[in-house]
Amino acid sequence: MFSAGRYPWYNTKGENLTPYLLGIAGGSASGKTSVAKKILRDLGIPWVILMSMDSFYKSLVPEQLERAARDEYNFDHPDAFDYDLLYETLLKLKQGVKVDVPIYDFVTHSRLPRTKTMYGGSVVIFEGILALYDPRVRALMDMTVFVDTDADIRLARRLKRDISERGRTPLSVLAQYQKFVKPAYDEHIHLTMRHADIIVPRGLANRQALDLIAKHVLRQLNQRGVHIRTQLAASALGTGGHVDDDVCDCTDPATTHPANVLLLRQTPQLRYIMTQLRRGATERDDFIFYAERVARLVVERGLEALRSTPKHVLTPTGAAVQGVARADPLCGVSVMRSGATMEEGLRKVVLDIPIGKLLIQTDTRTLEPQLHYCKLPPQIHHSVVLLTDAQVATGAAALMAIRVLLDHNVAEDRIVFLCMIAAPAGIHAVIRAYPKVRIVMAEIERGLNDDYQMVPGMGNFGDRYFGT
Ligand SMILES: Nc1ncnc2c1ncn2[C@@H]1O[C@H](COP(=O)(O)OP(=O)(O)O)[C@@H](O)[C@H]1O
Numbered sequence: 001m002f003s004a005g006r007y008p009w010y011n012t013k014g015e016n017l018t019p020y021l022l023g024i025a026g027g028s029a030s031g032k033t034s035v036a037k038k039i040l041r042d043l044g045i046p047w048v049i050l051m052s053m054d055s056f057y058k059s060l061v062p063e064q065l066e067r068a069a070r071d072e073y074n075f076d077h078p079d080a081f082d083y084d085l086l087y088e089t090l091l092k093l094k095q096g097v098k099v100d101v102p103i104y105d106f107v108t109h110s111r112l113p114r115t116k117t118m119y120g121g122s123v124v125i126f127e128g129i130l131a132l133y134d135p136r137v138r139a140l141m142d143m144t145v146f147v148d149t150d151a152d153i154r155l156a157r158r159l160k161r162d163i164s165e166r167g168r169t170p171l172s173v174l175a176q177y178q179k180f181v182k183p184a185y186d187e188h189i190h191l192t193m194r195h196a197d198i199i200v201p202r203g204l205a206n207r208q209a210l211d212l213i214a215k216h217v218l219r220q221l222n223q224r225g226v227h228i229r230t231q232l233a234a235s236a237l238g239t240g241g242h243v244d245d246d247v248c249d250c251t252d253p254a255t256t257h258p259a260n261v262l263l264l265r266q267t268p269q270l271r272y273i274m275t276q277l278r279r280g281a282t283e284r285d286d287f288i289f290y291a292e293r294v295a296r297l298v299v300e301r302g303l304e305a306l307r308s309t310p311k312h313v314l315t316p317t318g319a320a321v322q323g324v325a326r327a328d329p330l331c332g333v334s335v336m337r338s339g340a341t342m343e344e345g346l347r348k349v350v351l352d353i354p355i356g357k358l359l360i361q362t363d364t365r366t367l368e369p370q371l372h373y374c375k376l377p378p379q380i381h382h383s384v385v386l387l388t389d390a391q392v393a394t395g396a397a398a399l400m401a402i403r404v405l406l407d408h409n410v411a412e413d414r415i416v417f418l419c420m421i422a423a424p425a426g427i428h429a430v431i432r433a434y435p436k437v438r439i440v441m442a443e444i445e446r447g448l449n450d451d452y453q454m455v456p457g458m459g460n461f462g463d464r465y466f467g468t
């Protein structure tokens with residue numbers, strides 16, 4: 001999923017655009033999975049999620065497990081599936097939210113203790129024998145397909161597959177087929193064909209049909225495409241005006257900012273450090289020294305806004321003191337690469353802070369941000385997240401990073417965005433889209449040039465810090 005970048009999947013208001021959901025039904029061994037994988041390859045785009053209905057088989061109680069062991073449990077009846085969980089999972093994927101999908105073991109007829117996290121599909125392909133059975137599930141789908149393969153071919157394939165992959169004997173496959181698989185196909189599965197937009201005879205062998213499906217999905221995706229950075233820059237530039245008009249003189253003590261924009265106190269000390277960082281001739285070692293000094297100040301400022309609870313402690317003299325403790329656990333997420341320059345500051349200020357990483361890079365062709373990699377601390381939704389990126393220009397990457405956290409169920413008001421410098425356009429983009437996010441910065445930049453770079457700027461922060 002992370003081999004190529006994901007283009008923005010949200011609009012300038014920060015709202016998720018829904019992924020395209022393709023449902024594929026058909027009899028057992030008709031070729032649903034093979035068809036789904038072929039469409040996925042034909043789409044040729046990253047960030048496609050393939051999900052099987054098998055993951056939503058109900059967990060069996062001991063008595064049912066005994067029947068299953070004797071091939072007397074009906075796995076082909078609609079009652080065998082947990083439609084509520086299936087619906088909730090597909091709904092969350094449609095909303096762009098990460099989901100934890102059960103992993104099913106056909107040999108033991110049970111769910112494994114671990115789950116599979118799925119996140120970030122521009123397209124979701126969902127396949128299963130009764131994928132088109134539940135009306136709530138069907139209503140989520142953008143396109144429905146039924147794979148129609150002859151019964152004798154399905155039986156032959158199933159015999160081969162279940163013996164080699166699902167721990168069955170030839171006799172058990174045949175008994176299950178006669179008792180449950182064929183009757184359920186005739187009574188339930190075949191009937192769902194009427195809900196299909198497209199019926200694909202011969203499954204995988206029907207290359208023309210699969211090619212048409214992939215082309216249609218691609219056309220739909222193209223129509224939904226968004227161009228975040230260009231839209232943000234255009235709204236910042238207004239009708240040809242320049243972002244510099246939006247200048248916010250951070251040295252002017254009279255300047256007031258919205259409550260969620262937290263600017264470091266512009267002391268002579270801070271101005272001295274920022275001057276060293278802005279100076280092109282500053283040596284790398286010095287740059288690192290000053291960058292880490294500011295990073296610590298920014299982190300400390302970000303922490304000031306957090307909730308605390310009373311805490312009683314005893315001093316070494318045995319006296320009782322009423323102090324405070326942090327109300328919420330903290331974690332960090334750095335937007336690579338420039339946000340990684342603030343990790344040292346995070347670690348120096350917050351003891352043992354877990355830090356996750358997002359790799360967001362600008363596509364040189366479209367100038368849009370792309371998400372390449374996402375590794376977040378476990379249980380992130382229980383934490384206040386200190387999100388770091390050294391520079392915020394148009395705000396396009398910042399919106400993407402915040403969107404990823406929201407998609408992982410982090411509450412908006414538990415995100416604190418920490419940066420060194422931010423342009424007014426970027427600050428406005430963030431607080432307009434996500435008014436509950438707090439954004440902390442050392443200085444407010446004067447503006448952006450026509451290439452969306454900050455002026456006067458301080459060069460590429462990551463390159464200067466890492467010496468690349
Ligand atoms: N067109 C085909 N020709 C030959 N074998 C196929 C074809 N389509 C699927 N198979 C094989 O049949 C078995 C079942 O296919 P699969 O796609 O898993 O079906 P389903 O998901 O509908 O159960 C697999 O072993 C697969 O490799």
Ligand SMILES: Nc1ccn([C@@H]2O[C@H](COP(=O)(O)O)[C@@H](O)[C@H]2O)c(=O)n1
Binds near residue numbers: 054105108109
């Ligand atoms: N424990 C189970 C669960 C399901 N099955 C059979 O699997 C078929 C569905 O999977 P496909 O990949 O073929 O779509 C279904 O027909 C069930 O009979 C099973 O044997 N054991």
